[in-house]
Amino acid sequence: xxxxxxxxxxxxxxxxxxxxxxxxxxxxxxxxxxxxxxxxxxxxxxxxxxxxxxxxxxxxxxxxxxxxxxxxxxxxxxxxxxxxxxxxxxxxxxxxxxxxxxxxxxxxxxxxxxxxxxxxxxxxxxxxxxxxxxxxxxxxxxxxxxxxxxxxxxxxxxxxxxxxxxxxxxxxxxxxxxxxxxxxxxxxxxxxxxxxxxxxxxxxxxxxxxxxxxxxxxxxxxxxxxxxxxxxxxxxxxxxxxxxxxxxxxxxxxxxxxxxxxxxxxxxxxxxxxxxxxxxxxxxxxxxxxxxxxxxxxxxxxxxxxxxxxxxxxxxxxxxxxxxxxxxxx
Amino acid sequence: xxxxxxxxxxxxxxxxxxxxxxxxxxxxxxxxxxxxxxxxxxxxxxxxxxxxxxxxxxxxxxxxxxxxxxxxxxxxxxxxxxxxxxxxxxxxxxxxxxxxxxxxxxxxxxxxxxxxxxxxxxxxxxxxxxxxxxxxxxxxxxxxxxxxxxxxxxxxxxxxxxxxxxxxxxxxxxxxxxxxxxxxxxxxxxxxxxxxxxxxxxxxxxxxxxxxxxxxxxxxxxxxxxxxxxxxxxxxxxxxxxxxxxxxxxxxxxxxxxxxxxxxxxxxxxxxxxxxxxxxxxxxxxxxxxxxxxxxxxxxxxxxxxxxxxxxxxxxxxxxxxxxxxxxxxxxxxxxxxxxxxxxxxxxxxxxxxxxxxxxxxxxxxxxxxxxxxxxxxxxxxxxxxxx
Ligand SMILES: Cc1ncc(C[n+]2csc(CCOP(=O)(O)OP(=O)(O)O)c2C)c(N)n1
Ligand SMILES: [Mg+2]
Numbered sequence: 001x002x003x004x005x006x007x008x009x010x011x012x013x014x015x016x017x018x019x020x021x022x023x024x025x026x027x028x029x030x031x032x033x034x035x036x037x038x039x040x041x042x043x044x045x046x047x048x049x050x051x052x053x054x055x056x057x058x059x060x061x062x063x064x065x066x067x068x069x070x071x072x073x074x075x076x077x078x079x080x081x082x083x084x085x086x087x088x089x090x091x092x093x094x095x096x097x098x099x100x101x102x103x104x105x106x107x108x109x110x111x112x113x114x115x116x117x118x119x120x121x122x123x124x125x126x127x128x129x130x131x132x133x134x135x136x137x138x139x140x141x142x143x144x145x146x147x148x149x150x151x152x153x154x155x156x157x158x159x160x161x162x163x164x165x166x167x168x169x170x171x172x173x174x175x176x177x178x179x180x181x182x183x184x185x186x187x188x189x190x191x192x193x194x195x196x197x198x199x200x201x202x203x204x205x206x207x208x209x210x211x212x213x214x215x216x217x218x219x220x221x222x223x224x225x226x227x228x229x230x231x232x233x234x235x236x237x238x239x240x241x242x243x244x245x246x247x248x249x250x251x252x253x254x255x256x257x258x259x260x261x262x263x264x265x266x267x268x269x270x271x272x273x274x275x276x277x278x279x280x281x282x283x284x285x286x287x288x289x290x291x292x293x294x295x296x297x298x299x300x301x302x303x304x305x306x307x308x309x310x311x312x313x314x315x316x317x318x319x320x321x322x323x324x325x326x327x328x329x330x
Numbered sequence: 331x332x333x334x335x336x337x338x339x340x341x342x343x344x345x346x347x348x349x350x351x352x353x354x355x356x357x358x359x360x361x362x363x364x365x366x367x368x369x370x371x372x373x374x375x376x377x378x379x380x381x382x383x384x385x386x387x388x389x390x391x392x393x394x395x396x397x398x399x400x401x402x403x404x405x406x407x408x409x410x411x412x413x414x415x416x417x418x419x420x421x422x423x424x425x426x427x428x429x430x431x432x433x434x435x436x437x438x439x440x441x442x443x444x445x446x447x448x449x450x451x452x453x454x455x456x457x458x459x460x461x462x463x464x465x466x467x468x469x470x471x472x473x474x475x476x477x478x479x480x481x482x483x484x485x486x487x488x489x490x491x492x493x494x495x496x497x498x499x500x501x502x503x504x505x506x507x508x509x510x511x512x513x514x515x516x517x518x519x520x521x522x523x524x525x526x527x528x529x530x531x532x533x534x535x536x537x538x539x540x541x542x543x544x545x546x547x548x549x550x551x552x553x554x555x556x557x558x559x560x561x562x563x564x565x566x567x568x569x570x571x572x573x574x575x576x577x578x579x580x581x582x583x584x585x586x587x588x589x590x591x592x593x594x595x596x597x598x599x600x601x602x603x604x605x606x607x608x609x610x611x612x613x614x615x616x617x618x619x620x621x622x623x624x625x626x627x628x629x630x631x632x633x634x635x636x637x638x639x640x641x642x643x644x645x646x647x648x649x650x651x652x653x654x655x656x657x658x659x660x661x662x663x664x665x666x667x668x669x670x671x672x673x674x675x676x677x678x679x680x681x682x683x684x685x686x687x688x689x690x691x692x693x694x695x696x697x698x699x700x701x702x703x704x705x706x707x708x709x710x711x712x713x714x715x716x717x718x
Contacts, residue, residue: 032542032544033542033543033544036543036544036616037542037543037544037615037616040542058544058548058549059549060510060513060541060544060549060550061473061474061510061511061513061514061541061549062513062514062515063514064514064515065513065515088472089472089473091472092472092474092475092514092515092516126392126393127392127393127444127455128393128394128455128457128471129393129453129454129455129456129457129458129471130453130454130458130471131457131458131470131471131472131475132393132394132457132471298678298679299682300678300679300682301682303452303453303673303677303678304392304393304441304444304450304452304453304454304455304456304458305444305445305452305453305455305672305673306392306444306672307444307672307673307675308444308452308453308672308673308675308677308678311675311678312678
């Protein structure tokens with residue numbers, strides 16, 4: 001095992017970007033408040049000092065403009081990292097990020113790729129109301145040509161970010177503001193990368209598989225802990241990327257446990273969760289003891305009120321209920 | 331380049347702007363009653379925002395909270411230049427506009443607290459204040475999002491007046507935006523449309539010199555002369571001193587009257603300053619304390635207070651009484667908000683649709699693991715056909 005160091009989630013992302021910027025001058029960072037303010041959520045703190053204003057670039061509040069600019073720059077051969085202060089704000093840049101970046105390679109017949117990383121906060125949980133609480137994976141996972149990464153630990157955040165920057169395709173990197181202050185052991189080393197499309201078993205178990213990604217993985221771990229006391233043994237899978245999707249890992253786990261609960265913080269209709277459910281029903285039809293159960297964010301816009309928002313999100317209680325139901329312990 | 335403040339003293343170069351014309355001096359002074367009413371509104375907004383900051387510290391208010399301290403004269407003066415039936419729409423720094431428009435401090439505070447008695451039943455929050463009765467079409471959280479809406483509101487008033495009622499366009503829409511919103515594509519598209527279609531909408535840029543930590547000259551071209559933005563779309567503009575209520579009132583009166591008369595859009599560079607951080611968690615390292623102090627000397631409340639005292643429109647004793655009354659009103663609003671119930675869980679599924687098929691209960695999930703509502707049904711059922 002390589003050595004590790006304890007890092008905050010936000011600093012793990014920062015270190016990944018900085019290391020890659022040292023390696024490759026074609027990598028640069030742009031976005032609102034990323035330079036002089038050190039990032040609205042302090043993810044890029046210190047980077048302006050190290051790399052200067054030609055490589056750490058403050059932009060006006062012009063998401064459509066700077067996202068499109070960065071895509072142009074990527075077509076020419078730069079490897080931009082673009083911060084959206086929140087993925088909720090990426091919606092004003094929908095055309096460049098959905099209609100340009102993921103289609104460039106295809107529609108140019110392989111001539112122009114788009115090696116770019118878009119990153120920022122994703123998901124609800126901070127009482128920010130309907131406009132600021134998007135879990136964009138629900139929307140964007142529908143689009144071929146994009147890779148979607150949703151880390152749940154500092155170590156993964158670093159390893160996946162490095163992979164994202166070295167990747168030749170557009171990568172959407174979804175960070176949870178709720179996790180940015182979380183600390184964890186992170187392997188030291190310039191070349192410790194986490195591959196895309198490889199789920200990680202966070203906890204082994206025999207009765208029910210719980211598959212998730214991003215922040216809800218932590219609720220799944222809490223639920224598994226609580227359910228163990230009731231005698232239900234859960235296996236928790238952290239998918240880490242949903243495009244590519246490690247469906248094989250879920251399949252293997254389901255063959256063992258015969259039950260699957262999916263926990264997805266986006267809305268249920270046409271979501272990554274519904275896609276996983278469909279694929280597992282197809283692949284594991286004879287292995288399943290029950291239909292696949294899903295826990296999603298409630299199918300309404302995000303409410304502001306604290307109590308409503310707590311109930312709106314997937315939470316430990318809902319996951320426990322779903323597992324009990326799936327395993328006929330309800 | 332120095333910007334003159336309202337007292338004529340040079341300030342730190344925040345806007346880097348051309349000098350501001352003075353209008354109030356040769357205008358008739360509004361009635362003492364009107365002046366006292368405006369003064370009360372200024373004080374109410376200030377007090378409300380101070381209590382919001384406290385309540386935020388006490389964790390009674392969540393999410394993002396952007397206070398309006400320093401910019402009070404803008405909302406009060408602009409609203410005073412409007413008629414009640416004129417639509418108003420703004421960004422997320424919206425408490426001042428809501429109060430100036432006539433929303434009660436109780437409804438506004440209860441919204442901040444996320445309680446059922448809030449103006450949006452606790453579902454909108456600080457950034458999303460709506461009040462149909464007072465023609466407030468929102469606080470909007472996404473920078474620039476309200477600018478095309480403003481054009482649309484004006485399109486609708488004109489359409490109603492002219493096409494449906496065969497009359498003359500009679501209402502104007504006031505659409506506020508921050509200086510940061512000048513850099514959104516939506517703003518430029520809205521201006522082009524408004525110019526093209528002759529829409530009676532006034533875009534008021536509350537130019538407080540900063541968008542978060544980015545000073546206007548770092549984020550916006552032509553920041554010294556924003557009228558050049560409007561010029562490109564064939565829209566007339568005005569520069570107004572937003573720290574001086576009378577300047578705001580008279581300046582806006584002119585703009586509003588012209589807009590109403592000609593049914594044409596207008597653009598206003600309203601120079602102002604926010605005294606506090608962008609939101610509750612901003613250490614304000616991007617500007618100096620010196621600069622803040624200079625602007626604090628031109629406090630819009632202080633300036634207006636001095637003016638009405640000089641005019642004899644109010645006495646020191648009346649001011650004291652008024653301040654006491656406002657403090658009590660805001661304290662009452664806080665108590666009211668604190669005692670207002672949290673929204674019932676069933677509210678989560680209310681107002682998602684107008685409920686054309688009966689109560690909305692969720693989508694195609696065989697079972698929702700919530701308990702937020704009764705176990706939902708999945709057939710879209712019509713009320714009364716017994717399937718629920
Ligand atoms: C499209 C979009 N991008 C980014 C943000 C985050 N954000 C919220 S307020 C703000 C600064 C806006 O400044 P300005 O328009 O000058 O208004 P002020 O805060 O000064 O009132 C930013 C960047 C957002 N809400 N929407
Ligand atoms: Mg501003």
